[in-house]
Amino acid sequence: MRDEQTQTQRPQWGSRLGFILAAAGSAVGLGNIWKFPYITGENGGGAFVAVYLVSIAVVGLPIMLAETLLGRMGQSSTVGTYAKLSSPRSGWVLAGWLGVLAAFMMLSFYSVVAGWTLHYVWLALSGGLTAVDAEHLPAVFNALRSDGPVNIAWHVAFMALTMIIVLGGIQRGLERAARVLMPALLGMLAGLLLYCTGLDGFGPAFDFVFGFHAEALTRDGVLEALGHSFFTLSLGMGAMLTYGSYMRQRDDFITTSIAITLLDTGVALMACLVLFPITFSYGMEPSAGPGLVFQNIPVALSTLPGASSLTVIFFLLLTFAALTSAISLLEVVCAYFIDERGWTRRQATLVLGGAITLFGVPSALSMSAAPFMADEHGLVGRNWFDSLDYLVSNWMLPLGGLLTALFMAWRVGDEARRVAFDRGTSLGGAGQVYLAWLQLLRFLVPITIALVMLHAVGAL
Numbered sequence: 103m104r105d106e107q108t109q110t111q112r113p114q115w116g117s118r119l120g121f122i123l124a125a126a127g128s129a130v131g132l133g134n135i136w137k138f139p140y141i142t143g144e145n146g147g148g149a150f151v152a153v154y155l156v157s158i159a160v161v162g163l164p165i166m167l168a169e170t171l172l173g174r175m176g177q178s179s180t181v182g183t184y185a186k187l188s189s190p191r192s193g194w195v196l197a198g199w200l201g202v203l204a205a206f207m208m209l210s211f212y213s214v215v216a217g218w219t220l221h222y223v224w225l226a227l228s229g230g231l232t233a234v235d236a237e238h239l240p241a242v243f244n245a246l247r248s249d250g251p252v253n254i255a256w257h258v259a260f261m262a263l264t265m266i267i268v269l270g271g272i273q274r275g276l277e278r279a280a281r282v283l284m285p286a287l288l289g290m291l292a293g294l295l296l297y298c299t300g301l302d303g304f305g306p307a308f309d310f311v312f313g314f315h316a317e318a319l320t321r322d323g324v325l326e327a328l329g330h331s332f333f334t335l336s337l338g339m340g341a342m343l344t345y346g347s348y349m350r351q352r353d354d355f356i357t358t359s360i361a362i363t364l365l366d367t368g369v370a371l372m373a374c375l376v377l378f379p380i381t382f383s384y385g386m387e388p389s390a391g392p393g394l395v396f397q398n399i400p401v402a403l404s405t406l407p408g409a410s411s412l413t414v415i416f417f418l419l420l421t422f423a424a425l426t427s428a429i430s431l432l433e434v435v436c437a438y439f440i441d442e443r444g445w446t447r448r449q450a451t452l453v454l455g456g457a458i459t460l461f462g463v464p465s466a467l468s469m470s471a472a473p474f475m476a477d478e479h480g481l482v483g484r485n486w487f488d489s490l491d492y493l494v495s496n497w498m499l500p501l502g503g504l505l506t507a508l509f510m511a512w513r514v515g516d517e518a519r520r521v522a523f524d525r526g527t528s529l530g531g532a533g534q535v536y537l538a539w540l541q542l543l544r545f546l547v548p549i550t551i552a553l554v555m556l557h558a559v560g561a562l
């Protein structure tokens with residue numbers, strides 16, 4: 103089996119569609135359905151969405167192209183790719199390390215939220231959600247968040263699922279999971295959207311998401327929109343680079359990257375157009391924070407026939423979305439140890455998956471009354487969970503993206519970059535696309551990221 107020949111021949115995706123689904127599986131996750139709607143709600147809607155869409159187009163897509171191409175060129179983990187395309191002693195290798203570290207940190211708290219989705223599957227299955235009326239749903243969510251042992255149990259269960267898939271390898275694990283889970287997720291979301299177009303709140307929700315209300319946007323909101331465009335596209339930590347490294351040289355990385363970006367953005371907007379009509383129709387608050395999806399969906403579905411099965415299906419699909427993203431985070435970390443340190447996939451998955459599970463325990467306890475979990479014990483006045491999220495999403499990912507852009511645009515040799523870009527591209531006018539992309543990576547992308555970061559620290 104090709105998958106197992108890690109030492110002699112690196113594994114590859116079985117097909118281009120397999121790669122698209124796996125990479126879209128990485129991109130589409132809790133970031134789209136859980137996080138994007140709630141941060142949009144907290145930042146007042148339209149203007150935030152506009153900044154996010156611009157970030158996706160002018161910063162996210164060029165970096166997505168750079169990451170997948172770097173991976174295809176390097177045929178190695180993120181650290182290995184930076185080393186191969188510069189030199190093993192070069193400082194650029196640190197950019198690869200930054201990715202491994204960010205993936206390690208992110209999976210530790212991502213899995214806690216994914217654990218909440220598992221808990222909601224369980225609640226829905228046991229009828230624990232349909233028995234509760236709308237006003238009490240926030241209390242159900244808060245009770246879960248503050249229950250340390252329950253959070254730990256679901257976090258461990260989710261990490262175990264993630265490790266089982268990563269153990270299966272590229273084709274039999276990652277690709278197979280994405281082929282089943284992604285179409286199911288898209289179908290369910292489309293069905294919900296159709297239902298929500300009929301709700302009274304659809305009009306106000308549409309205006310909330312697409313109307314430009316500039317006054318609601320803050321300094322931190324701009325940073326958050328930029329940070330989120332990295333988070334949602336799985337950029338800045340080498341996930342797309344690692345997935346790109348399993349691409350065949352003849353695969354078209356341009357149309358593939360565009361497809362992944364469009365799918366991801368489409369799902370995020372669809373999620374908003376599902377959640378906000380419900381919010382407005384049932385008189386709830388758009389700024390409900392992390393509980394938004396957990397409080398809204400059970401209310402909306404409760405009026406439909408078969409409410410409890412629909413709720414089970416919804417939270418199961420949210421779990422699937424989280425799972426296809428989590429496996430890419432674990433893969434970033436494992437790939438380094440498999441490619442550079444000669445570990446077997448089994449060793450890497452068990453040891454690193456275990457380490458991430460342990461590192462996630464304080465995140466699982468963050469909202470409980472456990473000692474040292476209050477806001478003042480974390481960084482920047484936040485609890486451990488929020489500190490990690492803030493640090494990784496708002497700082498490490500943009501920094502990783504900045505380094506990716508600078509490396510591709512200024513360090514990788516002209517000739518090698520051009521040849522690699524042209525290989526496997528079926529796009530007409532590839533020459534112009536190449537030049538436009540390079541100019542974006544050289545100037546606009548780094549300047550935008552740097553400005554937003556300076557702005558965030560108040561230096562501008």
Ligand code: PFF
Pocket residue numbers: 128129130131132133134205332333334335336337339340341342427428430431
């Ligand atoms: N893109 C995922 C989401 O939106 O939920 C999160 C993520 C996965 C970020 C993998 C980064 C990554 F490497």
